[in-house]
Amino acid sequence: MIRRNGLSLFFLVIFVLALAGQSIAGLGAYNDDQLGSGGDPVSWGAYVTSADFAVDVAENWQSEYLQFLLFIVVTVWLVQRGSPESKTDGTGDQVRPGSPEWAKTGGLRTMLFANSLGLVMGAAFVLSWYAQSVAGTAAYNREQLSQLQDPVTWAGYVASPDFWDRTLQNWQSEFLAVLSMVALSIYLRQRESPESKPVGAPHGETGTDV
Numbered sequence: 001m002i003r004r005n006g007l008s009l010f011f012l013v014i015f016v017l018a019l020a021g022q023s024i025a026g027l028g029a030y031n032d033d034q035l036g037s038g039g040d041p042v043s044w045g046a047y048v049t050s051a052d053f054a055v056d057v058a059e060n061w062q063s064e065y066l067q068f069l070l071f072i073v074v075t076v077w078l079v080q081r082g083s084p085e086s087k088t089d090g091t092g093d094q095v096r097p098g099s100p101e102w103a104k105t106g107g108l109r110t111m112l113f114a115n116s117l118g119l120v121m122g123a124a125f126v127l128s129w130y131a132q133s134v135a136g137t138a139a140y141n142r143e144q145l146s147q148l149q150d151p152v153t154w155a156g157y158v159a160s161p162d163f164w165d166r167t168l169q170n171w172q173s174e175f176l177a178v179l180s181m182v183a184l185s186i187y188l189r190q191r192e193s194p195e196s197k198p199v200g201a202p203h204g205e206t207g208t209d210v
Contacts, residue, residue, distance in 0.1 A: 019057070022056070022057070023044065023047065023048050023053065024044070026047065026052075026053055026056060027042075027044055027047045027048075030042065030047055030050075030052060030053075037146070039146075050139075051135045051136075051137075051138035051139040051142065052135075052139045052142075054131065054135035054139075055132055055135035055136040055138075055139050055166075058128050058129075058131040058132035058135055058136075059132045059136070059166050059167065059170055060170060061124075061128040061131075061132075062125055062128035062129040062131075062132050062167075062170075063167075063170035063171050063173075063174050064174065065121055065124040065125035065128055066125045066129075066171065066174065067174035067175070067177070067178060068121050069118060069121040069122050069125050070178075071085075071178055072117055072118050072121060073118050075087060079206065080182050080183075080186070080206070081186075081204055081206055082186035082187075082202075082203050082204045082205060082206055083182045083183070083185050083186050083206060084185050084195060084196055084197045084206070084207055085181060085182045085185060085195070086182070086206045086207060087206075087207060088206055088207035093114065100113065132166075132167070133154065133157065133158050133163065134154065136157060136162075136163055136166065137152070137153075137154050137157040137158075140152065140157050140160070140162060140163075141157075181195075185197070186203055187203055189201075
């Protein structure tokens with residue numbers, strides 16, 4: 001079971017470790033700020049349930065899900081000659097006897113199943129973006145009140161430079177990473193990786209099929 005699910009388990013484990021590490025490092029930075037401004041340090045439990053921790057986590061999640069959502073959807077229509085990240089011609093739905101029932105029934109169920117990956121990624125992006133905006137509003141207002149300034153509404157925060165500065169600095173890094181993967185994989189190889197063309201494939205060959 002572990003061998004057959006090794007890829008998922010590997011990323012699950014390093015995700016949990018990275019999240020735990022972020023919470024510890026974030027707590028240290030948060031308490032340094034607290035002490036520097038004359039406040040009291042907080043416990044780990046208080047920090048991981050705070051808006052400050054939630055907004056840091058959510059803003060990274062939403063940018064990652066946006067990256068995958070756009071990549072999944074855009075590759076339906078656009079191709080990149082020579083990149084294994086680009087689809088080959090004539091893939092189609094490939095319905096056959098062993099296909100899932102929802103792929104064969106037609107109508108609304110097949111339409112939903114045929115777009116289920118994009119729909120789930122889109123929902124995850126919207127929910128994490130909303131979580132970022134709500135937690136960000138709370139964290140921003142805490143800072144405002146500590147400086148004896150008026151708090152803002154959710155709509156006011158979403159329209160603020162602070163929100164879009166945090167958001168766009170994550171988006172641009174995700175877009176650059178995808179661009180690098182698409183372009184570099186035309187000429188570079190990683191032996192045995194499904195994300196790479198075969199080592200001996202011509203540079204202009206698109207997709208992993210030979």
